[in-house]
Amino acid sequence: MQQHFAGPPLSEKLRNSGIRPTRQRLTLAELLFDGGDKHVTAEQLHALAHSARENVSLATVYNTLKQFSAAGLLREVATPCQTIYFDTNTSDHHHYFLPSDGEILDITDASVTIDGLPDAPHGKRVGRIDVIVHLVDE
Amino acid sequence: MQQHFAGPPLSEKLRNSGIRPTRQRLTLAELLFDGGDKHVTAEQLHALAHSARENVSLATVYNTLKQFSAAGLLREVATPCQTIYFDTNTSDHHHYFLPSDGEILDITDASVTIDGLPDAPHGKRVGRIDVIVHLVDE
DNA sequence: TTACATGCAAACTGTTTGCAAATAT
């Protein structure tokens, strides 16, 4: 068991997003929001939690990741492999994809721009643009 | 107007790619390469084949789509939903994604450019760039 | 003839869900 009110205001963060700060969700939030930008799959986060000796079920990890995403605390990244990555960096940015190990990396350089997009068709508008740059070994 | 006999050298096309032109593969090739650009999932192509009264198993559809892709006759497109789309347009282009129905569309306008990409990290080089433009209802 | 392709079903991966028991407010 951890301290209740000592650490960073993680429970506030969750509460402010309308998410009830349960023990499991705080555990996962701690692992996710410890500062650095992270990309995790549900499996990876599940394993992380277990190696921190916090028994959170995989279903709860999935539920929590989806809730955090819906609340804007995470961003889902679709990759060419069929696994969803959850990115703690919710700002507008793009990704490298490494087919060799199915991993993704932020493109931290914010100067990437996309030009020449045609207008969105009939009754639609552009919502988000995902750029995935495949990196292969040379 | 789907009077399409195997007049054009579909079997040649397959053979040239090192793929043995079996009845099933020719059926699928006919459905795929009838001229227009197409994006199909394995399920969709399977359904197409069946409504053309050609009993091809789903496993064979998958196998065939993968082979065609490996041979460069198709291009796999990863979407934010967990389904693989196979695109008959193998040239360099990008896609719209419609979250409402999980469909994708080519961005036919060839003038889309991406600028400001940083150099690829350590021992890697940029292989392919996928751009997915999410279209939402307005 | 013989290596390769097919179909089926079963395995498999990633994800979601139903429900009883546990917990936050």
Add this chain to the structure above:
DNA sequence: ATATTTGCAAACAGTTTGCATGTAA
């Protein structure tokens, strides 16, 4: 008190695979 959350297992979608049969060359 009570509405929500959890965990498990089972359901689920999409995809792959093992193996006996069938087929192209």
